[in-house]
Amino acid sequence: MRACWVLIVANCLALSACGGGPNDAAAKACAAEAATRMAGKTFEIDTKAFAASAKAESPDTYLLKAPVTFDKGLSTEYKQVCQCRARVDKSGASVLFMQFDWENADQVKQTSQ
Numbered sequence: 001m002r003a004c005w006v007l008i009v010a011n012c013l014a015l016s017a018c019g020g021g022p023n024d025a026a027a028k029a030c031a032a033e034a035a036t037r038m039a040g041k042t043f044e045i046d047t048k049a050f051a052a053s054a055k056a057e058s059p060d061t062y063l064l065k066a067p068v069t070f071d072k073g074l075s076t077e078y079k080q081v082c083q084c085r086a087r088v089d090k091s092g093a094s095v096l097f098m099q100f101d102w103e104n105a106d107q108v109k110q111t112s113q
Contacts, residue, residue, distance in 0.1 A: 022054075022062065022093075026088050029094060033084065043069060044068070045067075050065075050084070062088065082100050
């Protein structure tokens, strides 16, 4: 009987070590979706930053934000923020919404007169 409990505890510890929780699952789904949308471009997303930013909007839906670095190490390098809403349930994580917040700080704003 004791061996049975030891086996159950060992399996639980092994599963918890590879899981990471809903924040990590949502972050991985968001990073994968961004990679799909940015195919052919040189970019880098910090999945840990996505996971750290996760805010629960409902019991199974999370809003995540993280910077995306384009052309890292090049003279054309720039960063933008990616917002992602993901649902995490027993079947896994899926992206519901993704938005890149393009900043125009370097452009001159024109006003109508």
